[in-house]
Amino acid sequence: MVIPDIIIAIDGYSSTGKSSFAKLVASRFGFLYLDSGALYRGVTLFAREERLISRSNVIDPRLEKELDNLDLHFSPDGRLYMGDRCIEPQIRTLEVSSQVSPIAAVPYVRNYVDSILHAYGSKGRIVMDGRDIGTAVFPDAQLKIFMTASDEVRARRRYDEMVAKGEHPSLEDVVRNLRERDYIDSHREVNPLRRAEDAFLLDNSEMGFTEELAWIQGLMQGKFNLL
Numbered sequence: 410m411v412i413p414d415i416i417i418a419i420d421g422y423s424s425t426g427k428s429s430f431a432k433l434v435a436s437r438f439g440f441l442y443l444d445s446g447a448l449y450r451g452v453t454l455f456a457r458e459e460r461l462i463s464r465s466n467v468i469d470p471r472l473e474k475e476l477d478n479l480d481l482h483f484s485p486d487g488r489l490y491m492g493d494r495c496i497e498p499q500i501r502t503l504e505v506s507s508q509v510s511p512i513a514a515v516p517y518v519r520n521y522v523d524s525i526l527h528a529y530g531s532k533g534r535i536v537m538d539g540r541d542i543g544t545a546v547f548p549d550a551q552l553k554i555f556m557t558a559s560d561e562v563r564a565r566r567r568y569d570e571m572v573a574k575g576e577h578p579s580l581e582d583v584v585r586n587l588r589e590r591d592y593i594d595s596h597r598e599v600n601p602l603r604r605a606e607d608a609f610l611l612d613n614s615e616m617g618f619t620e621e622l623a624w625i626q627g628l629m630q631g632k633f634n635l636l
């Protein structure tokens with residue numbers, strides 16, 4: 410099986426299972442997986458720790474300059490580091506989730522994250538997930554997928570994930586957070602979340618990994634003559 414050096418861009422709403430699906434694709438086809446949302450979460454954690462964002466999401470303009478000193482990078486197994494500190498658990502909390510969309514709407518934050526993503530993208534054979542990968546970061550990606558799922562399924566997935574990590578959110582808070590993020594992500598001025606015209610739609614409300622794998626295998630086979 411000869412796999413070309415391609416970029417696969419996966420975009421979609423929060424908690425549609427983009428990262429699980431992207432990891433599945435990466436391991437099935439031997440690609441590197443990169444989670445662009447983790448970088449926005451990393452910037453959010455940084456802003457919180459440096460007290461550059463208030464409880465009501467007012468962002469201190471000093472954040473722009475401070476980003477010059479912020480080293481965010483992925484380990485070879487795809488975990489996010491801030492300098493030499495692995496920050497995976499800290500970036501997945503409800504506190505970070507509830508402040509990440511306002512941070513991700515700031516143009517200089519998007520430039521900062523895009524420059525990191527472009528550096529990784531030059532390595533080829535990448536699966537990247539996010540909100541604007543197929544529309545803005547890699548508009549020439551050879552394969553674009555847009556993921557969606559029902560609100561109920563998404564909220565339940567996020568809730569179960571958080572409970573498994575020992576957090577105790579209420580289901581209502583999780584639903585509210587998802588809806589707020591969907592709204593901000595798809596209404597911001599810079600590169601809002603939207604489906605690229607050439608993106609394949611994947612609604613996985615009623616799909617498990619087996620069905621997802623069959624779906625992507627069919628798509629890869631048809632598009633690149635693989636398998």
Ligand code: DC
Pocket residue numbers: 423424445446447449450509510513514538539540541542590594
């Ligand atoms: O996928 P996620 O939930 O970890 O993403 C966190 C936030 O980052 C999400 O609310 C919107 C933002 N994001 C973005 O604006 N553009 C991306 N390419 C990825 C994420």
